[in-house]
Amino acid sequence: MTVAQPLVQQVRDWDDYVGRFEAVQSVEVRPRVTGYLQQVHLNDGQYVRAGEPLFTIDPRTARAALEQARAQLARAEALLANARTELARSETLAASQAASQEEVEQRQAAVRAGVAEVDAARANVEAQQLQLNFTTVRAPISGRVSERLVDVGNSVIADQTVLARIVSVSPIHFSFEGSEALLLKYQRQDIAGTGAPVRVKLQDEASYVHPGRIDYIDPVIDPTAGTVSGRAVLPNPDGFLKPGMVGRMQLAGSEPYEALLVPDSAVVTDAERRLIFVVDEENTIQARAVELGPLVGGLRVIRSGVDQGDRVVISGVQRAQPGQKVQPQSGSIEPPATSGETAAAGSAARTPRASSAEIVDSAQN
DSSP states (O other): OEEEOOEEEEEEEEEEEEEEEEESOEEEEOOSSOEEEEEEOOOTTOEEOTTOEEEEEOOHHHHHHHHHHHHHHHHHHHHHHHHHHHHHHHHHHHHTTSSOHHHHHHHHHHHHHHHHHHHHHHHHHHHHHHHHHTTEEEOSSOEEEOOOSSOTTOEEOTTTOOOEEEEOOSSEEEEEEEEHHHHHHHHHHTOSOTTOEEEEEETTOSSOOEEEEEEEEOSSOBTTTTEEEEEEEEOOTTOOSOTTOEEEEEEEOSOOEEEEEEEGGGEEEETTEEEEEEEOTTSBEEEEEOEEEEEETTEEEEEESOOTTOEEEEEOGGGOOTTOBOOOEEOOOOOOSSOSOOOHHHHHTTSSSOEEEEEOOGGGO
């Protein structure tokens, strides 16, 4: 049988979650005026920037209303100018006792009314100018636009007709749900809160190549499911990640710690216990009940049950019997070639929670 001392390495646990990507911003583009659609300025699925024109509604009615409002403003300004002239004349006559004070007060009232009429007309011009501007429907946010939902020539209704949808591209959210037990662990250890690092992989990816950070954790736990909702934010400059995609996320579940690792094949099952065979100083096999941690590549973290100096049976485990005398051959446990890429199912099979771990480079700590 081949024996070796457990490998000692700095590792970090990662908790695994399945979630879905969501757009940070999503907008239904609706017109703000009623009319007939005259032009479409977008191509289905293109990227648009905030303020870019998307649709044009026939502006002739709005333009005519604006010209009418401007004419009313000009009329009100002319009446105000005449009222001021008459007031000045009355004040001159009143100074020479040729006009009564009552007439002056009437002229002053006429001027105040004229000012109010001008203000109202000017406000009406601004309102009609807005209506004319609204005939050009612009992108409220930057993002990827859907296909157009209304074609040229159709009538659209203000605030009701949906012309298209726009979703933001970068950054992008990743929504997931975690158990109450993990939330309690995070709170007690003061880890994995807002700002904690995460990494995500897609269904066809072998490694977690999309980094991000937690930006929101729901303050309320769902009492029916015992879960809490969380959200991470990831950069997405090339727009490769799309809302609705499913991914697997890893959240740092611990600070780096020193762990003992043995090959996962060295662990055997005895009823509900997990055992590892060790060879003592008299070359006798002993069975040790151990507490398992997550997988790191093909190695298993051993949380308790063996010591750093123990000689663990790493080859010939099937032939090992407690109390048996053996002639052990010395071997070694090599660090895994890759770390942190073990699927959650591999660790969930033997641990009470879905998690994995990775070797932490000591030079980085």
